[in-house]
Amino acid sequence: MCMNSHSKKAGLLSVIFMGLGQLYNRQYIKGGFFALIELGYIIFLAPYTVNSIRGLVTLGSTPQKMVKGRIIQGDHSIFLMVFGIISLIVLFMFIVFYIINVRDAMRVGKNRDNGLDSNSVIISLRNLSEKGFPYILLTPAVVFTLFLTVVPLTFGVMIAFTNYSSPNHLPPRSLVDWVGFQNFINLFKLPSLGKTFAGVALWTISWAILSTLSTFLVGLVFAVIINANKIALKKFWRSIFILPWAVPGFISILVMRNMFNGQFGPINKYLTAIGMAPVPWLAEPMWARITCLLVNLWLGFPYYMAMMSGVLTGIPRDLYEAASIEGASAFQKFRKITLPLVLFATAPLVINGFAYNFNNFTLIYLLTSGNPTNNEYFYAGNTDILLSWLYKLTLEQNQFHMAAVVSIIVFVFIASISAFNYMNTKSFREEDMVQ
Amino acid sequence: MKTSDTQGQAGIAANADGTGIAPDAGSNVSPAPKRKKHIDIRGRIVRFFIYILLAVTAVTSIYPILWIVMSSLNPGNALYSSTLIPKRLTLVHYSELFIKRDFGLWYMNTLKIAVLTMLLSVVLVIITAYALSQFRFKGRRFSLMTMLILQAFPNFMSMIAIYLLLLQLNLLDSHYGLVLVYAGGAIPGGAWLVKGYFDGIxxxxxxxxxxxxxxxxTIFRKIMMPMSTPILTFVALSNFIAPWMDFIMARLVLRSAAKKTLAIGLYEMVSGRMNTEFTMFAAGAVMVAVPITVLFVFLQRFMIQGLAEGASKT
Known part of the structure; x- marks a missing residue:
């Protein structure tokens, strides 16, 4: 291997210091640019990076102290963690730049080996703006996603491996430590936690299935009825049924919360008026769950009805005519033509609906707040779904470590469902055939 | 719901031959002319029950809406005193909203957040979708998968960290902080949607x-943008509507009374047990629901069209 080739020399120089290889290739402006990046990083960011990564590993060592009645601030473990993550990301971006720099030096060097000239700044810039255009377009989205999603989520995952919780490990008063997989073990081993998790998870899944199925079926029934040719006033019915979907969800849920109010709500008032016993809509565990499903049905069936009406109008009429000629009965036509086509078209919507209801925090929290409370549960009520339990653990009880563990489990579950769903869509499978 | 289901089944059986919207109903009956009379009687009974079902459902759909409108016009204050047909109508609760509460301020706050969120997220979504749809570059498939997975994370997981980040950036209790959070959250889902539309061009x-x-x-500005007006309208409007509905993030980010949005203000009015301000809440709810519902009905056309297209691709 001779060291004479421009490619290797330029590459090696760029490994030693960013931009050196470019200078060697007589691309002074580009080289200067790369060198400035490395200088900037070393001078301004490197000391900070080292410190914050150390902080991320130790999570702080000096707790807050009281000296002569005055508070001396100690380390804030959570801040250390967040800034550690950000520093890691910045370091990662720097490394990416470094690799780009080395590869660029080698590529230009190779061109020179082949007897070509190094590009001038203007040509390089033009190349960059054409080839790099998609990257430039993506930059804002990447920055937003990094800071508002990736950093927070990494943080959330890390919390699951610490003891960040009230009352003993709450900064700035005290420090937080890494505890490994202890929280995961506790979730299944500690009786109160394990019971809550199992109970809440079971209800969450049944809730997601029942609420999706009920809205889907009722939506289907009404779509078929309204689209049937002997039904008059189609437009009238459709516009009325769409109303529950159109009113802002949080308002209708709050309204329902009051309608189902056991003492003062109008529903129980009517029931008493016609001589029936009032129903504990929100007070009894079983009834509260039924109320959730009923309210969700009210809110959700118009969506499926509207979607399926769209599908039904799209089914070619000659299919039905052909079936009639063959002597198919109305019910056979429904089962063999309508149903399969509707199911086929709406299957992804149903899976999405399941994932949506699984995480339908708004409905549960605004309608019942997870109540009635269950004394055997760890800060959870009978109608709490995993997400509303998470909310309580985080914002009301400061049990951040357990909340993080539960959210990881929720995430794995939901992410696999939605990834499965998207990968099964034709648009994704044909993704690279668009050309 | 048991009864409605069985009735619905009957309805399907009797009417499925017309599901494809067949205006000339006569042709459907022609294959069996001898049984025509019998079918007609049975069909009439079935239709009678179907109309009853439709009417009951219509009442159920309208009742809560009617009830909240009437409650807002009720003279009393509390939940127990509000009736569907009040003895006299009053607009006093609407004026109370502005006198006793800062309803006007909440409205302006929400409007400001909604407009800014709409602008920012539309710009971000469009350029992201455009890059992902029209270019083939390294890391494209990876970006698509990442976006898909990221939107599956429960947002509470990011709440603590977002709170700390905003605190450090001095954006806590600021509308701009909230706008950033909303716009950031709108990127993955919105970009997927718009990308699908761009792919269709x-x-x-x-x-x-x-x-x-x-x-x-130039291609982006002169060709892609004008050709995708419907989907852009959809993204813009849905991001405009979202801040009116959200109260979780708003509650996390906005701390002081002067920064409150409508959703927080309304929730606080009825979260108590006795609901002694129920009629005032009703008035506020009506004032929020009316413009949003109108927008939504307008939006709904795009939504059904878009989703139907998405579904037909599968």
Missing amino acids: PRSIPEAAKIDGASSA
């Missing part, structure tokens, strides 16, 4: 323009 059009010497930026 025949590639020959931008390619022809490229041959004629148009730059990527």
Whole structure:
């Protein structure tokens, strides 16, 4: 291997210091640019990076102290963690730049080996703006996603491996430590936690299935009825049924919360008026769950009805005519033509609906707040779904470590469902055939 | 719901031959002329029950809405005193909203957040979707998968960290902080949607323009943007509506009374047990629901169209 080739020399120089290889290739402006990046990083960011990564590993060592009645601030473990993550990301971006720099030096060097000239700044810039255009377009989205999603989520995952919780490990008063997989073990081993998790998870899944199925079926029934040719006033019915979907969800849920109010709500008032016993809509565990499903049905069936009406109008009429000629009965036509086509078209919507209801925090929290409370549960009520339990653990009880563990489990579950769903869509499978 | 289901089944059986919207109903009955009379009687009974079902459902759909409107016009204050047909109507609760509460301020706050969120997220979503749809570059598939997975994370997981980040950036209790959070959250889902739409535009059009010497930026501005007005309207409106409904993030980010949004204000009015301000809440709810519902009905056309197209691709 001779060291004479421009490619290797330029590459090696760029490994030693960013931009050196470019200078060697007589691309002074580009080289200067790369060198400035490395200088900037070393001078301004490197000391900070080292410190914050150390902080991320130790999570702080000096707790807050009281000296002569005055508070001396100690380390804030959570801040250390967040800034550690950000520093890691910045370091990662720097490394990416470094690799780009080395590869660029080698590529230009190779061109020179082949007897070509190094590009001038203007040509390089033009190349960059054409080839790099998609990257430039993506930059804002990447920055937003990094800071508002990736950093927070990494943080959330890390919390699951610490003891960040009230009352003993709450900064700035005290420090937080890494505890490994202890929280995961506790979730299944500690009786109160394990019971809550199992109970809440079971209800969450049944809730997601029942609420999706009920809205889907009722939506289907009404779509078929309204689209049937002997039904008059189609437009009238459709516009009325769409109303529950159109009113802002949080308002209708709050309204329902009051309608189902056991003492003062109008529903129980009517029931008493016609001589029936009032129903504990929100007070009894079983009834509260039924109320959730009923309210969700009210809110959700118009969506499926509207979607399926769209599908039904799209089914070619000659299919039905052909079936009639063959002597198919109305019910056979429904089962063999309508149903399969509707199911086929709406299957992804149903899976999405399941994932949506699984995480339908708004409905549960605004309608019942997870109540009635269950004394055997760890800060959870009978109608709490995993997400509303998470909310309580985080914002009301400061049990951040357990909340993080539960959210990881929720995430794995939901992410696999939605990834499965998207990968099964034709648009994704044909993704690279668009050309 | 048991009864409605069985009735619905009967309805399907009797009417499925018309599901494809067949205006000339007569042709459906023709294959069996001898049984025509019998079918008609049975069909009439079935239709009678179907109309009853439709009417009951219509009442159920309208009742809560009617009830809240009437409650807002009720003279009393509390939940127990509000009736569907009040003895006299009053608008006093609407004026109370502005006198006793800062309803006007909440409204302006929400409007400001909604407009800014809409603008920012539309810009971010469009350029992201455009890059992902029209270019083939390294890391594209990876970006698509990442976006898909990221939107599956429960947002509470990020709440603590977002709170700390905003605290450090001095954006806590600021509307701009909230706008950033909303817009950031709108990117993954929105970009997927718009990308699908861009994919549907025949590639020959931008390619022809490229041959004629148009730059990527020109193609974007002069061809892609005008051709995708419907989907852009959809993204804009849905991001405009979201801040009116959300109260979780708003509650996390906004701390002081002066920064409150409508959703927080309304929730606080009825979260108590006795609901002694129920009629005032009703008035506020009506004032929020009316403009949003109108927007939504307008939006719904795009939504059904878009989702139907998405569904037909599967």
